[in-house]
Structures are given as C-alpha cells and as structure tokens.
Amino acid sequence: MSKQGKTLLEVKNMFKSFGPTIALKDVNLTIKRGQIHGLVGENGSGKSTVTSIASGLQDCDSGEMIYLGKAWHPESMIHAREQGMSMILQEANTISDVTVAENLFAGKEAEFTKMGMVSKKKMVQAADELLQKFGVEHIKGGDNINRYSFEDRKLIEICRAVTDETQLLVVDETTTALSHIGRALIYKLINKMAAEGKAVIFISHDMDEIIEVCNILTVLRDGNIIGTLKKEEMDPKKIRYMMVGREIGEAYYREDYDPSHSGEVVLEFKNASFNEIKNFNLKLHKGQILGLGGLSGSGMRDVGRAAFGLERLKEGSIECKGNPIEGIMSAIDNNMGYISKNRDREALIGEGSIRDNIIMPSIRGLSGKMMYLSKKASTKVAQHQIDAFSIKCNNENQYVSTLSGGNKQKVSFAKWMAKDSDIFIMDCPTRGVDIGVKQFMYQLISQMKADNKAILMISEELPELIGMCDQIIIMKDNEVSANITRDKDLKQTDIIEYII
Numbered sequence: 001m002s003k004q005g006k007t008l009l010e011v012k013n014m015f016k017s018f019g020p021t022i023a024l025k026d027v028n029l030t031i032k033r034g035q036i037h038g039l040v041g042e043n044g045s046g047k048s049t050v051t052s053i054a055s056g057l058q059d060c061d062s063g064e065m066i067y068l069g070k071a072w073h074p075e076s077m078i079h080a081r082e083q084g085m086s087m088i089l090q091e092a093n094t095i096s097d098v099t100v101a102e103n104l105f106a107g108k109e110a111e112f113t114k115m116g117m118v119s120k121k122k123m124v125q126a127a128d129e130l131l132q133k134f135g136v137e138h139i140k141g142g143d144n145i146n147r148y149s150f151e152d153r154k155l156i157e158i159c160r161a162v163t164d165e166t167q168l169l170v171v172d173e174t175t176t177a178l179s180h181i182g183r184a185l186i187y188k189l190i191n192k193m194a195a196e197g198k199a200v201i202f203i204s205h206d207m208d209e210i211i212e213v214c215n216i217l218t219v220l221r222d223g224n225i226i227g228t229l230k231k232e233e234m235d236p237k238k239i240r241y242m243m244v245g246r247e248i249g250e251a252y253y254r255e256d257y258d259p260s261h262s263g264e265v266v267l268e269f270k271n272a273s274f275n276e277i278k279n280f281n282l283k284l285h286k287g288q289i290l291g292l293g294g295l296s297g298s299g300m301r302d303v304g305r306a307a308f309g310l311e312r313l314k315e316g317s318i319e320c321k322g323n324p325i326e327g328i329m330s331a332i333d334n335n336m337g338y339i340s341k342n343r344d345r346e347a348l349i350g351e352g353s354i355r356d357n358i359i360m361p362s363i364r365g366l367s368g369k370m371m372y373l374s375k376k377a378s379t380k381v382a383q384h385q386i387d388a389f390s391i392k393c394n395n396e397n398q399y400v401s402t403l404s405g406g407n408k409q410k411v412s413f414a415k416w417m418a419k420d421s422d423i424f425i426m427d428c429p430t431r432g433v434d435i436g437v438k439q440f441m442y443q444l445i446s447q448m449k450a451d452n453k454a455i456l457m458i459s460e461e462l463p464e465l466i467g468m469c470d471q472i473i474i475m476k477d478n479e480v481s482a483n484i485t486r487d488k489d490l491k492q493t494d495i496i497e498y499i500i
C-alpha cells in the first residue's frame with residue numbers, strides 16, 4: 001500500500017519563548033508523506049524555531065510532537081538525523097580547518113576506525129563516493145574545507161544531511177545561499193524525496209520559488225499559524241496578505257528606465273589581476289548602480305571582495321577616487337561599505353550587541369576628536385536603524401547571534417547605512433529578508449542613486465539586477481562575458497546565454 005499522504009510529523013500546541021520574546025504561540029503543524037511543505041512568514045515569525053525544535057537543535061517550552069507514529073523528543077540534531085529527520089540550517093554549519101571528509105562524517109568516525117585508529121584514507125574515499133552520488137564532483141573529500149566557498153560548504157552540508165534513511169528534510173532558507181548548480185541539485189533531491197513518500201519542509205522568502213516548488217504551504221505570523229494553502233490556492237497576493245496582515249504592493253524595483261549617472265569615476269579596476277581573474281577593468285561612477293551577475297564561481301564575488309581590499313592584487317591596481325585600495329582599512333577610509341554574502345564569518349560579530357554591530361564602521365566618526373564614544377549617541381544611531389529596517393528584537397542590547405537569519409541580514413545592511421558611506425559593495429544584499437524589507441531595501445538603493453552614491457550590486461538573482469541596475473556586467477569563467485545597459489525591454493532570457 002502506498003505510504004503517500006500518511007502523517008509523518010505532527011506538532012501540537014507548541015510554545016517557545018526566549019526571555020521576553022514569544023517565538024511560538026500554540027503552533028500546530030502536520031507534515032504528510034509526499035509533501036514539499038512550504039513554510040513562509042516575515043523575518044522572526046518563528047519558522048526556524050519550530051523546525052529546529054523538531055530537528056533536535058533546541059527544546060520547546062511546552063507542546064507535543066509525534067514522529068513516525070511515536071512521541072518525539074529528539075536529544076540532538078545528530079540523534080534526529082539518525083532517526084531520519086535532518087535540517088539544513090540557514091547559517092553556515094561546517095567545521096573550519098578540517099577536511100571535507102571529516103565534516104561529512106563528523107560523529108561517524110567509528111565507521112572508519114580499526115584498532116583505535118581512524119583510517120583517513122577510507123574516510124576520504126567514502127567522502128568522494130558520497131559527493132559523487134550527489135553530483136558534486138568538483139569538491140574533494142581530502143581537501144581542507146577552508147578552500148571552499150560559502151556555496152560549496154552549503155553543498156557539503158546537504159550531502160551530510162541527507163541519507164537513504166532520511167524521511168523528513170528541513171531546508172531552511174538555503175536556496176539563496178546556493179549557486180545555480182546547488183539549487184538545481186536541491187530541487188532534484190526534494191522532488192525525489194517527495195516522490196518516494198518522504199517529506200520536505202521548505203523555508204524560503206522567494207515567493208516564485210515557493211509556489212513552484214511546494215505542493216502545500218503554511219503561513220506563520222508572529223509565532224502563530226495563520227493558515228495552510230493547497231497548491232491551487234497559492235496566490236502571491238493572498239500569501240503576502242496572510243504573512244503581513246495587510247496589503248503589500250507588488251512594485252519592488254525601480255520604476256524608471258533611465259541608466260544615466262554622473263561622469264565622475266569613484267572606483268576603478270585598472271588591469272587588475274587577483275585570484276583567477278586577469279587584467280580586469282571596471283569603472284563605477286557616482287550615482288550609478290552597477291550590477292555584477294553570473295554563476296557563483298564566475299568570479300563576480302571575487303571582484304566585490306577585491307574592491308573592498310579583501311583580495312591580494314597580483315598586478316594592476318584598484319583605485320577609489322584616485323587612492324589605491326590596498327586593504328580593508330583603505331577601503332573604509334575612502335568611505336566604502338561592503339555587505340558580505342557570508343554574514344556570519346565576514347559581516348557580523350554574533351556575540352556582539354545589535355548596537356555594537358551597527359556602530360562598528362562609524363566608531364571613529366561617533367567618537368569625535370576626544371575619542372570618547374557616548375553610549376547615548378551610539379544607542380540613538382542603532383535605534384534609528386532598528387526602526388528603519390524593522391529589526392525584530394527586544395532592544396539594541398540583544399546579541400546578534402540570537403536574531404533570526406533575516407534580521408541578521410538587516411543588521412549587516414544597516415551598519416553601512418549608519419555610516420553613510422559613498423560607495424557600497426553589496427554581495428547578495430537581500431539574502432533571507434522578507435518581502436516587506438526587501439521592498440524597503442530596494443527603495444533605499446534607489447534613493448542612494450538619487451543621492452549620487454555609487455553601488456556595485458553582486459547578485460545571482462537576474463530579476464534583481466534587471467530591476468535595479470543601470471548597467472549589468474555578466475561574468476563567466478573569471479572573465480566579462482557581457483555588458484548590458486538598463487532597458488525596459490530587457491528580459492532574463494536576454495542575459496542567460498552569457499551566464500552559462
């Protein structure tokens with residue numbers, strides 16, 4: 001008899017608080033076999049909390065869970081994984097400074113141990129086989145994980161999380177962290193799981209993706225379940241309304257099609273060679289939004305890092321208003337800001353307060369000549385950004401590590417707004433933020449252009465590039481493959497051929 005449609009996980013009357021924050025209020029959720037069950041809601045609505053409780057990362061305050069027909073009290077994520085329930089976290093979850101194989105088999109070393117000795121050779125061999133099975137041959141089991149990008153590390157996490165025994169997989173806002181190849185891989189994987197009578201909980205802020213991928217959808221708002229929609233009921237307007245509790249306009253991006261800007265160059269790459277990129281030239285002007293698109297490994301991300309002084313130049317130069325960029329300090333001194341895609345490792349101090357993170361780039365300015373940092377002044381700056389970005393928190397003293405993923409991204413964006421930089425390097429600026437805040441960020445970027453600021457926007461999201469940029473440079477295999485000017489008739493299909 002087919003297993004499809006049978007209940008796999010039931011969450012009943014679940015409550016969870018963190019101090020004064022009530023993250024879940026009487027949540028009830030049923031996941032059935034064959035479902036790719038979407039979970040949507042604004043940043044901080046409780047999506048990660050409910051799924052991480054089910055997957056053994058933390059406990060609930062009260063409530064009941066039934067998994068595979070039995071009461072479910074996972075002791076840890078490893079225990080849950082052994083019982084067939086795995087979660088791919090929104091944040092990076094690999095161990096640095098060890099091999100890919102050691103990451104893949106963390107906690108399973110006994111499988112490769114003989115006479116008390118772990119056979120690294122066997123572990124690497126098994127890792128390579130596992131990676132091959134998932135179709136990610138470019139990652140090697142014996143390599144140190146540090147040499148792999150953020151996107152590749154996410155692929156490693158997927159290979160670690162999913163086994164033949166996995167019955168329920170939670171994918172928490174993972175697709176925006178993945179390259180195109182990674183996305184294709186995960187879509188294939190989850191469709192296969194659903195077809196085999198397993199189930200997936202899929203969390204994403206990309207409405208088109210959710211509607212395309214999921215066959216059922218539950219909406220959360222402020223820790224409450226608002227409703228569940230079948231595939232035929234999934235209308236973007238309706239979903240947005242359920243998420244936010246009010247009508248939200250569809251106008252996201254710039255409405256003008258005028259690509260003009262000042263002739264003044266503020267950032268210039270002159271025959272710059274770094275990493276795998278050779279003789280790279282680029283000019284960013286005042287009042288310009290310049291897009292950099294391509295696949296994740298195309299080199300576009302390296303250009304952003306080099307612009308902010310994070311890559312060592314082998315040849316040529318990078319200049320900001322005529323001054324050489326030779327490291328992060330020279331970038332900051334030239335009033336540049338950088339929103340990294342890798343927010344946990346490069347953008348935020350988790351064990352720092354929201355206030356400390358927000359004022360970090362502005363400390364010199366706030367301290368004044370006396371080098372005295374007034375708490376009152378820094379709190380005012382932080383509070384202004386918390387309000388502007390609707391950062392969901394108790395107050396400005398809350399540690400960033402305790403914020404939801406999207407709210408962390410808002411802090412990462414807001415700290416450069418607080419400094420009032422002139423030049424912004426934005427790598428995936430809207431990663432993980434909900435539709436309302438995305439809309440706000442795009443308005444802010446448009447306003448920056450109007451204020452004659454310069455923006456280098458790096459993104460794999462073609463609609464975002466088409467919607468916002470004056471000029472789009474496409475990169476492929478570490479070279480420029482196209483240079484496209486803003487036009488109202490520009491479509492994704494006009495660009496894709498230059499990407500792949």
Ligand SMILES: Nc1ncnc2c1ncn2[C@@H]1O[C@H](COP(=O)(O)OP(=O)(O)OP(=O)(O)O)[C@@H](O)[C@H]1O
Nearest residue numbers: 018023043044045046047048049402403404405406
């Ligand atoms: N360890 C913690 N300490 C304090 N508050 C927390 C902690 N973990 C989560 N929260 C709070 O619980 C609420 C729900 O967070 P959760 O991560 O579940 O949201 P989410 O819907 O997954 O959001 P996002 O879309 O941004 O990922 C948020 O207000 C968050 O700040």
